[in-house]
Amino acid sequence: MSPRSYRMGQRQAEVDETRARIVAAARAQLTESGTLSLDAVARRADVARATVYYQYKSRTGLLEALCDALAAEGGMARLAEAFGHPDPWTAVDRFVEVMAGFWSVDPACTRRLRALGALDEEVGRIIVERDARRRQGASVLVGRLPDAPPGAASLLYVLTSFETFDALASETPSAAPGGPSPGSLEAAVPSVIRLARAALGAASG
Structure with missing residues (x-):
């Protein structure tokens, strides 16, 4: 590796580390206070406010990066497996499981984010746009089902x-050994699958 390539690689690693630190600070700020101030995020990440603007251009850009980080950590890439499954009912089951994994990454942060979206137009717009992707995915999966209502x-x-x-997890009894812990959003998967199959017209038995 040439000295120039090494320096470029080192600089990119530093940029990636800074960006990750800023996103982590935004996540912590949102979870703790239910608000997202670029000044507060910059202080928590120990960077200049200008650095946050340089990396993300705006508060919206930072919110998008935070949502992307949660999606990556939550395994949303596995949606391709769900949509690619040849059996349409198993595809629905996998869709439920992937969404449970995503929502389970940081329920406290997600709860705060969605609550803030009801009050803050900028945040609300991002949530609506991301929810629209889930709605579109649901439409694709339902289109494969026989006799969907x-x-x-x-x-x-x-x-x-x-x-x-979130609502069903609080009502879920103790999980089996090795399964999700009681109260975990993933513990609600069997209930959601049963509800989805019943609502979408799966034959019983």
Whole structure:
């Protein structure tokens, strides 16, 4: 490796580390206070406010990066496996499981983020845009189902929301050994799958 390539690689590593530190600071700030101030994030990340602007251009850019980080950590890349499954009902099950994994990454942060979205237009717009992707995915999956009832895509969209998993998780009894812990959003997966199959018209038995 040439000295120039080494320096470029080292600089990119430093940039990546700074960006990761800023996103982690935004996540902590949001979780603790329910707000997202670029000044507060910069102080927490120990960088200049200008650095946050340089890396993310705006508060919206930082929010998008935070959502992307949660999605990566939550395994949203596994959606390709769900959509690619040849059996349409198994594809729905996998979709539920992937969404549960995503919502389970940091429920406290997600809860704060979605609550802030109801009050802050900028945050709300980002949430609406990301929820629209889930709605589109639900529509694609429902389109493969035989004899799906009217409104089936909307039903699957609602059943795979954070709010549904959050509500059901609190009612989920103790998990089996080796499974998700009681109260974990992933512990609600069997309940959501049962509800989804019933609502979408799966044959019983």
